[in-house]
Amino acid sequence: MCGVVMYSDLLTQALGDGGDDRPDDQLLAELVDSRARLHATGAAAPVAEALARELSYDGALIRLCASLDVRAAAAWFDSPERERARLEQELVHRGIRLPGPRPFPA
Numbered sequence: 001m002c003g004v005v006m007y008s009d010l011l012t013q014a015l016g017d018g019g020d021d022r023p024d025d026q027l028l029a030e031l032v033d034s035r036a037r038l039h040a041t042g043a044a045a046p047v048a049e050a051l052a053r054e055l056s057y058d059g060a061l062i063r064l065c066a067s068l069d070v071r072a073a074a075a076w077f078d079s080p081e082r083e084r085a086r087l088e089q090e091l092v093h094r095g096i097r098l099p100g101p102r103p104f105p106a
Helices: 007-015 024-037 047-067 080-093
Strands: none
Touching (some): 007 047, 047 080
């Protein structure tokens, strides 16, 4: 068996069962908060912490998108930067502009 764990596998585990019935405003607040945490440290974060922040952001992004009927799945994060950009763009099309700089390069 291969010992390499893909980011999409970690994201799937982080999302758990995927059931989230919180209102959209709470999901948006979680997304904005997780986005802000990506920039919270002035120094470079340890790898594990940086990974946890990315998983938190991407999980929040998937949950909000799913709530808004935007097709989103952890399995599509084989190229995380590309999938984040796509989902963020889908939010923009729905009138949701996230504050602050893009946390990831396009």
